[in-house]
Amino acid sequence: MTPKQRDVMTSLKRQIHLLEIHYRHMKRQLRVLSEEFEEYPIIKAGDFTLAEVDGLVRLNQRLSSLEHYLREVGQQESARLDGRVADPNDPLDDYEIDATLYFAMRENDPGFDDDDDSFMTQRDLSLKCADTLADGIDHREPYMEFPARLNDIPHCWLFHDLYDGCYGLEQPALSLQDCLRVGWIWVDIAIRHQSSLDIDTGEWRQPEAPA
Numbered sequence: 312m313t314p315k316q317r318d319v320m321t322s323l324k325r326q327i328h329l330l331e332i333h334y335r336h337m338k339r340q341l342r343v344l345s346e347e348f349e350e351y352p353i354i355k356a357g358d359f360t361l362a363e364v365d366g367l368v369r370l371n372q373r374l375s376s377l378e379h380y381l382r383e384v385g386q387q388e389s390a391r392l393d394g395r396v397a398d399p400n401d402p403l404d405d406y407e408i409d410a411t412l413y414f415a416m417r418e419n420d421p422g423f424d425d426d427d428d429s430f431m432t433q434r435d436l437s438l439k440c441a442d443t444l445a446d447g448i449d450h451r452e453p454y455m456e457f458p459a460r461l462n463d464i465p466h467c468w469l470f471h472d473l474y475d476g477c478y479g480l481e482q483p484a485l486s487l488q489d490c491l492r493v494g495w496i497w498v499d500i501a502i503r504h505q506s507s508l509d510i511d512t513g514e515w516r517q518p519e520a521p522a
Contacts, residue, residue, distance in 0.1 A: 359459065359487075363458075364459045364460060367458070367490060367491065368464060370470065370490055371464065371466060374467050374469040374470045374473070375469075375470070377412075377469060377496065377498070378444040378445040378468065379444075381410055381436065381441060381498075381500075382441050382444040382445045384410075384438060384500060385408055388438070389438075392406045392502075396518055399517060402506040402515035403505070403506055404507050404515075405518060406439070406505060407437065407439055407503045407505070408438040408500070409436070409503070410435075410499065410500045410501075411433055411435050411436070411498075411499045412436070412469075413428070413430045414430060414433065414434075414485070414493045414496055415428065415430050415431065415494060416429045416493065416494055417494030418494065420492050420494070422492075430497075431485060431489060431493060432473070432481070432485055433482055435482070438500070444469070446468065448468070449465035450465075450466045450467065450472075451464075451465065451466035451471065457487075458487070473485055473490060474486065
């Protein structure tokens, strides 16, 4: 090894050591930040104006309509794809229907940034088995106190999950105050086809019959 090569290796080892220190520091910061986001918002009735209560009721209504749409998409696509899975001449083995909902803040919100997506939270759903969507059940927690008539109307599952479901950094729960900051929802639905090709035979493997 030449002196120059030795110097390069020494420099690289030093840089790697500094990167490891920086990595550990950032990992600690991420853990602390993650713990803060994983805290569930405390539901407080507080002093909501009539207009704010109307806004929360409207959000619940919009999410209820969205549930019906997502459930219908899941049922229609499942019916079509189930037929393909059952067809022995079709290579389709299985499928998934996934939806991701991105809750974006209003453009007039002080935290809105034109250079950023401004997504406040997101929810990942499977539409293949969407039993909780548009199920007709009131998902409002009876032990929680909500402002005004929000105590008296059924809460759809998506609304309940928005303020009560926390799933890490990208999918935190929103306080009722933050729910009012949501201006629109980007709905991304993806259908994934799954097939298995046998290398030895060159044939598509058929799905195993249920036991």
